[in-house]
Every structure is written in C-alpha cells, then in structure tokens.
Amino acid sequence: MTKTQTKAQSRSQSESPAEVQAPRRVPGRKPYRVRLGSWWWALPALVLMLVVIYATTIAGGFFAFTNWSGLGPFDFVGLANFVKIFQTPELIGSLWNTLFLAFGFLILTNVFGLLFALALNRSLKSRYVLRTLIFMPVVVSPIAVSYIWKFIFDYNGPLNQAMTSVGLPKQNWLADPTLAIWCVLIVMVWQNIGFVMVVYLAGLATVPIEMEEAAALDGAGPFKRFRYVVLPQIQPSVAIATTLTLIQGLRVFDQVVALTGGGPAGATQTLALEVYQTAFTYQQFGFGAALALVLSLLILIFSVAQQYLTRDRSLKEA
Numbered sequence: 243m244t245k246t247q248t249k250a251q252s253r254s255q256s257e258s259p260a261e262v263q264a265p266r267r268v269p270g271r272k273p274y275r276v277r278l279g280s281w282w283w284a285l286p287a288l289v290l291m292l293v294v295i296y297a298t299t300i301a302g303g304f305f306a307f308t309n310w311s312g313l314g315p316f317d318f319v320g321l322a323n324f325v326k327i328f329q330t331p332e333l334i335g336s337l338w339n340t341l342f343l344a345f346g347f348l349i350l351t352n353v354f355g356l357l358f359a360l361a362l363n364r365s366l367k368s369r370y371v372l373r374t375l376i377f378m379p380v381v382v383s384p385i386a387v388s389y390i391w392k393f394i395f396d397y398n399g400p401l402n403q404a405m406t407s408v409g410l411p412k413q414n415w416l417a418d419p420t421l422a423i424w425c426v427l428i429v430m431v432w433q434n435i436g437f438v439m440v441v442y443l444a445g446l447a448t449v450p451i452e453m454e455e456a457a458a459l460d461g462a463g464p465f466k467r468f469r470y471v472v473l474p475q476i477q478p479s480v481a482i483a484t485t486l487t488l489i490q491g492l493r494v495f496d497q498v499v500a501l502t503g504g505g506p507a508g509a510t511q512t513l514a515l516e517v518y519q520t521a522f523t524y525q526q527f528g529f530g531a532a533l534a535l536v537l538s539l540l541i542l543i544f545s546v547a548q549q550y551l552t553r554d555r556s557l558k559e560a
Contacts, residue, residue, distance in 0.1 A: 299538075306532040311525050323532035333533070336511045340537075343427055343512065344491030344544075350431045351487050352480075355438025360468070362439070363446045373443070377436035384433060388500030391429045392416065395501075419509035422502050426510050429497050434490070438483045445479025446472070481552040488548055492541045513537045 306323060310316035327333050358376055362369040379387060394401050395415035402412040415425050449472055457467045473480075495514040498504060504511040504519075513533060521530025 302531045303535055305528050306535045308528040309526075310528040310531075312521070312527040316528065319528070323529050324536070326529065327532060327536060332508055332511070333513075333516060335508055336513050336516050339423060339510060340492060340494070340512045340514070340540075342423065343430065343494050344488060346427045347430050347434075347491035347494070348484060348487045350427070351434050351438050352483055354431065354435050355483065356442050358435065358439045359442035359446055363443065364451075373436075373439070376439055379433045380436045382433070384496035385500050387433050388429055388497045391425070391432075392501050395425055416502055417506050419506050422506060423510050426494075426497050426501055429501065430491070430494060434487065438487065441479050441483045441486075442476065445476035449475040477552070481549065484548055484552055485545060488544055489541055492544065493537065513540075 305316070307318055307320060308316040309319050309323075362373055362376075366372070393399055396402070397412060397414060397417075401415070406412060413421060416422050453471050453475075454467055457471050462470070493514050494512055495518070498510050498512055498515050502510045504515050514537065517530050517533045517537065520533060521527050
C-alpha cells in the first residue's frame with residue numbers, strides 16, 4: 243500500500259458520517275420543473291380536443307336557439323324549440339323509452355355483472371376461460387352484435403324454431419310494440435355484462451381475504467359477508483360501473499338503429515335516435531340541436547345524482 247493510499251484511508255476513517263453533507267439545494271429553485279418545450283408535444287391533442295369536442299358543443303348549444311336547417315341563414319327563435327319538445331307526444335314517448343332502457347340497462351347489467359364477478363373471483367378453476375368468454379362480446383361492434391340478434395329474433399329465426407320445437411307459439415319479437423323494447427334491452431345487457439364484470443373483479447381483488455375469513459369464523463353467512471364486508475370495500479367499483487352504464491343507457495343508439503329503427507310505431511324510439519333523424523334526415527338542425535342539449539342535460543343530471551347516491555360513505559364520515 244502506498245503512502246497516498248494510507249493517508250486517504252486514515253482520512254476517511256477519521257471523518258464521521260455526520261460530517262458528510264448532502265449537496266445543497268439552490269435557494270428558490272424547484273427540484274423538478276417541466277420545461278415549456280415539453281408542452282408542445284400535447285398541443286396537437288389539446289387543439290383537436292378543443293375543436294372537435296368543446297367548440298362543436300358550444301356551437302350546438304348556440305344553434306339550439308335557432309331554426310337553422312344546416313345550410314343558409316337562420317333566425318333566433320328563443321325557447322321555441324324546447325317548448326316544442328315538451329309539447330310533442332312522440333318526443334315524450336321517446337323520453338320514456340330512453341329512461342326505461344337506461345335504468346333497465348343500469349340495473350340488469352350491474353346485477354348480472356356483479357354475480358358473474360363473485361362467481362368467477364377466486365375459487366373456480368376454469369375462471370380465466372369463463373372470464374374471457376363472458377368478456378368477448380364487449381370487443382365486438384354493437385352494430386354487428388345487433389344484426390346477429392336480429393337474425394335470432396326473426397320470425398323464422400333460431401329462437402322461434404327452438405320455441406316451436408318444445409310446443410310454444412312463435413312470437414313477433416321485433417314487430418310487437420311490447421316485446422321490441424325488451425329485445426333491445428336484452429341485447430344491450432348481453433353485450434355489456436363482461437365489461438361490468440371486469441370492473442367488479444378489479445374491486446373484488448382489493449378485498450382482503452382475511453376479512454372474509456374472519457367474518458365467516460364469527461358466524462356470518464355468505465349474504466352478510468357480502469353486505470357488510472365485501473360491498474363497502476368495492477364501493478368505488480360500484481360508482482364507476484353504475485355511472486358508465488347509466489350514461490351508455492341514456493345515449494343508446496346503435497342497438498335501436500340495427501334492431502328496430504325506432505319501430506314498431508315508435509315503441510323503441512329514443513332521444514339519441516330522434517336527434518339523428520331530426521338533424522340529418524329532416525334537416526331541422528336547430529331543433530335537433532335542442533334535442534341534443536336536452537339529452538346532454540339529462541345525462542348530466544342523472545350522472546351527478548347517481549354519483550351522489552353511490553359516493554364512498556367512509557369519505558363522508560371522515
């Protein structure tokens with residue numbers, strides 16, 4: 243060992259750890275700062291979002307108070323379009339159909355999605371295969387799914403043939419005003435159960451199994467364990483799933499267009515379909531914009547109310 247190395251070693255041994263100081267931070271300077279140049283990467287997306295979403299929404303809200311036909315000049319009509327909406331019986335019927343499909347879709351999809359999530363959560367060995375099979379309809383286009391179900395609901399389709407094979411009479415599933423809206427609801431629920439199931443599976447994965455085992459040792463049955471142990475833990479998943487299904491139900495369009503086109507006799511006509519037909523088929527763009535604004539306000543009101551009802555109670559208590 244050389245003399246220089248010996249002096250360096252003795253010096254390091256004589257210095258205590260307290261004497262080693264961390265590099266001082268320059269006063270007034272943040273440890274991390276985003277440079278202005280990095281925001282240019284997000285600028286195209288921000289501009290596209292402002293133009294496509296916000297600008298068009300504001301323009302639609304403006305034209306809702308006019309009689310514009312989509313081309314040429316227009317006149318301001320004030321609240322006349324909105325008064326006409328609530329004075330037209332067909333539009334009131336479309337509103338009730340929309341609410342029926344939205345809340346039926348909300349309830350049935352969440353109930354069946356939660357049941358599948360509970361059944362395929364832990365113990366079943368084939369749960370991964372079953373999860374994939376249940377989730378598969380979600381990735382298929384709603385239009386394609388609806389045309390498949392339209393073939394199934396056909397008067398000479400597989401469903402009626404199966405019914406006649408067991409002695410049951412055929413039904414005009416999509417031509418009966420009473421049955422048609424239930425057929426639309428069935429297709430909506432069938433395609434989206436897998437998505438809701440995945441949301442609830444993510445919530446169930448956060449529930450400690452020790453809590454369920456402790457509740458079982460205390461004598462709690464399956465229902466009580468779910469009510470007092472599992473359900474409070476998956477409250478965020480309940481809020482997410484119900485919000486998404488409510489919004490999707492209120493703006494249902496694809497299934498109605500493919501299955502019934504709003505018929506028979508307007509039995510399945512919805513507000514979203516009314517907006518499309520009024521603006522682009524009948525060239526009443528101002529009135530269609532008013533309908534779209536009413537639908538947007540309806541979605542906003544029900545979404546806020548649903549968020550209030552399904553909020554996390556523990557946060558309120560805190």
